[in-house]
Amino acid sequence: MTVFSVNHVTTYAYAEPVRLGEHRMMLRPRDSNDQRLLEASLAIDPPPKTLRWIHDVFDNCVAVATFSGETRELRVENRITLEHTPFEGDEFLLDDSARFYPFAYDAEETPDLARSIERHSPDPSGELDRWVRHFLHPGRPTETGELLMTLNYAIKEGFYYERRVEKGTQSALETLARRRGSCRDFATLMMEAARALGFAARFVSGYLYVPDCDGENRHLGGGSTHAWLQIYLPGSGWVEFDPTNGIVGNRDLIRVAVAREARQAIPLYGSYFADNATASTMDVEVRVRQSPSCELPSAPHRNL
Structure with missing residues (x-):
């Protein structure tokens, strides 16, 4: 603690x-x-x-x-x-039915998750669909955890972080095309990518603790409010993913508000x-x- x-x-x-x-x-x-x-x-x-x-x-x-x-x-x-x-366990327990993608949410939970599964940004040419499906293993099962952790880390490593003070959030397609954005842009991109695969995802606004004991920041996005996302996984509930820093779980993340999209958590x-x-x-x-x-x-x- x-x-x-x-x-x-x-x-x-x-x-x-x-x-x-x-x-x-x-x-x-x-x-x-x-x-x-x-x-x-x-x-x-x-x-x-x-x-x-x-x-x-x-x-x-x-x-x-x-x-x-x-x-x-x-x-x-x-x-x-x-x-x-912070989470200290060695393993994140998923229901057996959800260990491999794709899986179906429980019928009793689906009505409550529906708006979080629903895609919020248009993708008329299927560009986001094609991009996110690169993380699947064609012809063989894809482990759910591996899929989401790889997607989270791919945004951290493949996109350039920039602090933006102007209002608003880039669309997922804009961030995908620019390959750069703020923490709220990266959270929105990963939310829409997860929803394209049928996952329930929601936006999180809060604060980030940046350890700086040795004079070297380990995280991006300190000094202001921070944004990340949660994905609902059977057996584990709402799981934190911070694509700006490649964090999975709540370590160094202080959660304040959750919403379906960024504009609802200003x-x-x-x-x-x-x-x-x-x-x-x-x-x-x-x-x-x-x-x-x-x-x-x-x-x-x-x-x-």
Whole structure:
């Protein structure tokens, strides 16, 4: 078990005074068997007129703020401390029926998984289908675990990571053509590729711990919010895959929100109004620290 602390600060600056509309903040992790929230605080400046908490359709915890008056800056600081338990086993147990691809989900689970299996991006020429089927073994069975781990690592090794500050997410086909993208682009690509094979997949937004004890970062995507995906596997449930870093399992990943696609798991979004066209800038700083002293244990292999 590890204790992580996260300090996430988002600052919007406006060229002229503006009136802030409603803002929604998806920043509070949910307790689970592998992470337990110990402390959480949310500081907003200017102070909101109202602040209420709701759970969205995916059961993510969302803070909804409204404001009064005018301001030239909005600053949101999220602080959390949580216990995190990485997977330590030598093997990932799948039901016998799911050890080889293809397999069928249980009839009772299929209705609840249907929207996560459904493809969300058009592929009119079948380009994504052809690409992902390169990871299958024609004429002989393909182990499910080998298939998904190979796909995850192929994106890490075959695509160039770039931090993108602009809004939005590339389509799977755009990322496939460009061979580069951000963590949310890679998560979207692998989700759509998995769905093309009939897997249930969903988007995850959260934080990444980047060990830096020796002055060398082991992971890409630190210093900001991070994105990866989960795939539902019978016998194991929702399994984490981070194609940006080739991670399988939850090691160094702090899960905050899940959704069917990236636009449904934006950490912070809202609106503002001004009498004239007003430019704005956004600055995001995320620091994830481990307590006690930083350790670099070797990551266990997960054989699916």
